Amino acid sequence: MAYNNYFSEIAxxxxxxxxxxxxxxxxxxxxxxxxxxxxxxxxxxxxxxIQEVSHSEIDxxxxxxxxxxxxxxxxxxxxxxxxxxxxxxxxxxHEHYLTTTLIREIGKPFSxxxxxxxxxxxxxxxxxxxxxHVTGEELSGEVFPGYDQTKMAIVERVPLGTVLAIAPFNYxxxxxxxxxxxxLIMGNAVVFKPPSQGGxxxxxxxxxxxxxxxxxxxIVIVTGRGEDTGNYLCVHQGIDMVTxxxxxxxxxxxxxxxxxxxILFECGGNNPAIVLPDADxxxxxxxxxxxxxxxxxxxxxxxxxxxxxxxxIDELLPLVVVKTKEIMKMGDPREEKFNxxxxxxxxxxxxxxKRILKAKADGAKVVVGGKRDGRYIEPTILDMVKSSMEIIQxxxxxxxxxxxxxxxxxxxxxxxxxxxxxxxxxxxxSDEGAGIKLAQIVDVGTVQINSKPQRGPDHFPFLGIxxxxxxxxxxxxxxxxxxxxxxxxxxxxx
Ligand code: G3H
Numbered sequence: 001m002a003y004n005n006y007f008s009e010i011a012x013x014x015x016x017x018x019x020x021x022x023x024x025x026x027x028x029x030x031x032x033x034x035x036x037x038x039x040x041x042x043x044x045x046x047x048x049x050i051q052e053v054s055h056s057e058i059d060x061x062x063x064x065x066x067x068x069x070x071x072x073x074x075x076x077x078x079x080x081x082x083x084x085x086x087x088x089x090x091x092x093x094h095e096h097y098l099t100t101t102l103i104r105e106i107g108k109p110f111s112x113x114x115x116x117x118x119x120x121x122x123x124x125x126x127x128x129x130x131x132x133h134v135t136g137e138e139l140s141g142e143v144f145p146g147y148d149q150t151k152m153a154i155v156e157r158v159p160l161g162t163v164l165a166i167a168p169f170n171y172x173x174x175x176x177x178x179x180x181x182x183x184l185i186m187g188n189a190v191v192f193k194p195p196s197q198g199g200x201x202x203x204x205x206x207x208x209x210x211x212x213x214x215x216x217x218x219i220v221i222v223t224g225r226g227e228d229t230g231n232y233l234c235v236h237q238g239i240d241m242v243t244x245x246x247x248x249x250x251x252x253x254x255x256x257x258x259x260x261x262x263i264l265f266e267c268g269g270n271n272p273a274i275v276l277p278d279a280d281x282x283x284x285x286x287x288x289x290x291x292x293x294x295x296x297x298x299x300x301x302x303x304x305x306x307x308x309x310x311x312x313i314d315e316l317l318p319l320v321v322v323k324t325k326e327i328m329k330m331g332d333p334r335e336e337k338f339n340x341x342x343x344x345x346x347x348x349x350x351x352x353x354k355r356i357l358k359a360k361a362d363g364a365k366v367v368v369g370g371k372r373d374g375r376y377i378e379p380t381i382l383d384m385v386k387s388s389m390e391i392i393q394x395x396x397x398x399x400x401x402x403x404x405x406x407x408x409x410x411x412x413x414x415x416x417x418x419x420x421x422x423x424x425x426x427x428x429x430s431d432e433g434a435g436i437k438l439a440q441i442v443d444v445g446t447v448q449i450n451s452k453p454q455r456g457p458d459h460f461p462f463l464g465i466x467x468x469x470x471x472x473x474x475x476x477x478x479x480x481x482x483x484x485x486x487x488x489x490x491x492x493x494x
Pocket of ligand 1: 170454
């Protein structure tokens with residue numbers, strides 16, 4: 001099929017917005033007869049529907065994926081890589097269409113949505129290239145004396161089988177690609193569960209892999225509600241690995257259910273920034289604003305609280321206020337002049353508002369923002385926050401940043417250590433040596449010195465400890481996680 005037909009299919013109404021692409025064969029409706037409305041957070045209008053796939057269809061889908069994987073794993077990796085590179089090219093060619101769909105579906109501002117699409121294409125290319133170097137090895141047994149045979153291990157690297165990839169609403173394309181591409185290049189099949197909000201973008205993405213020549217059945221797309229479809233998938237006997245991005249709460253409940261299969265989880269962040277007295281405060285203020293408010297704070301790597309001595313915060317806070325007003329422009333994210341749109345849903349907006357009000361009632365001071373108009377929440381800065389408050393104890397997936405006044409750096413380290421989260425932390429200082437020393441004792445996955453937290457560059461290791469995740473992502477690390485070693489030992493009498 002010529003690739004242009006992809007868009008004419010959508011124009012004909014056979015669009016992912018209504019149908020499921022299932023195994024890449026044809027657009028289908030679910031036997032369940034149920035669909036889920038995808039409501040744009042921008043204006044509350046239904047922009048499409050996704051199918052609520054039934055359990056019996058999930059069973060069929062997983063069988064289909066398992067069957068497809070048997071031949072896929074034997075295809076030379078360079079051929080698999082070619083398909084992935086083609087998918088990356090098609091994403092680039094259709095970047096505008098994918099960007100505008102993403103903006104409408106999740107309310108992501110234009111430049112961030114465009115970045116997500118282009119970063120996804122680059123990520124696929126990188127996975128495809130790096131996959132060629134993630135191979136097995138040969139080991140000699142001679143170094144260990146005491147065996148009556150000469151041993152040599154041929155350590156093969158083999159796929160895991162069928163990987164369940166559960167993507168979140170905040171990066172429905174990029175955090176789907178970060179799971180699908182490595183799984184495929186390493187020879188696995190993928191059962192892809194897109195988020196409901198973000199499901200349309202997810203279906204487009206899966207279709208692109210098929211348009212690039214992926215053999216049918218290697219990505220089976222299962223749309224539905226997390227609490228039903230997601231739960232059923234996670235405990236399915238046909239799944240050999242689960243890779244998930246989402247809240248810590250959901251991550252923990254999945255981990256408790258699934259038993260002894262490998263997992264790769266990226267969960268909530270609730271990331272702190274420690275500002276030392278010698279930091280460049282103008283620069284720090286800009287990083288805090290961007291770190292806290294990009295995509296309305298709906299990033300696991302967002303800065304959620306700032307820890308500094310009272311005198312530092314007295315100087316820093318007015319700068320953060322000025323920069324928030326200068327940098328953050330809230331409005332319809334389809335217009336390029338706005339860089340902050342709505343949060344994902346009414347219920348999310350209500351939760352964020354409640355958390356702000358609770359913090360206020362507990363003694364926090366609202367320095368800027370705090371108001372909500374439907375799903376649009378002003379960038380909000382809270383001062384006089386205590387580490388015991390709910391706003392610090394629980395990640396608030398919205399545009400809120402809290403300032404905690406500490407008496408010593410040790411106190412900051414203790415607050416972070418006692419947190420249930422441990423994704424990233426930032427340290428702002430003009431003394432890199434002091435920054436490194438502090439980084440070595442801060443209890444999180446990654447410490448950023450003089451930058452807001454962030455996942456990229458995508459080949460860096462990315463991991464959370466405590467409630468923030470399990471396993472290590474990053475191009476090479478994900479490829480290793482999505483394959484396993486299989487030693488075949490040759491024995492010869494001495
Ligand atoms: O929300 C979680 C994402 O992995 C954050 O990625 O740091 O590139 O925004 P990012």
